[in-house]
Amino acid sequence: MAFGKTSVSKKLSFSLLIILWSTTIFWVGWQSPSIIGGPFVTQDEEANKAKFYPLDRFVISVPGDNLPHYLLLEMALKSRSTNVSRILKEADPLVRNSLMKMFSRKHFNQLNDSKQLENLQREALVLLSNVLTENKYEIEIDEVLFTRMVIQ
Incomplete structure (x- = not known):
């Protein structure tokens, strides 16, 4: 009988060992992303992800050779800063005033040239960055994108 009790106690000990081992493996597997780190940990990509903020469309009078022309401009700003929507609303x-001044100083031929598009976008970026900084708006604009530009 002593052998039977030892056998039962060995079986019980072995069963407890298996349960403990399984529980430990399950816990380590469940916690491995936080324990190991690296590619398993989800990064806060939203903080670094650029977002696009469309502005209301502009209709601007542009001087031409004989007649005035009109520019319909839709644009968006790309930024990684926080609170951009609120800051742009304020x-x-x-x-709008800065952009209208900039484009109204341009000649029709200058705006109608598709090769000037990138230069205009860079000029608008520098202009907006300076105007917002001068007026104490903490926002960093990565890029100015013209999403629609019609000149008549």
Whole structure:
């Protein structure tokens, strides 16, 4: 009988060991992303992900050789900063005024040349960055994108 009790206690000990081992393996597997780190840990990509903020369309009078022309411009700003929507809503009059001044100084031929598009985007980026900084708006604009540009 002593052999039977030892056998039962060995079986019980072995069963407990298997249960403990399985529980430990399950826990380590469940916690491995936080324990190991690296590619298993999800990064906060939203903080670094650029977002696009469309502005209301502009209709601007542009001087031409004989007649005035009109420019319909739709654009968006690309930024990784936080609170961009709120800041753009507050600074909307500054942004619109600055862009209207910039484009109204351009000649029709200058705006009608597709090779000038990138230069205009860079000029608008520098202009908006400066205007917002001068007026104490903490926003960093990565890029200015013209999403639609019609000149008549």
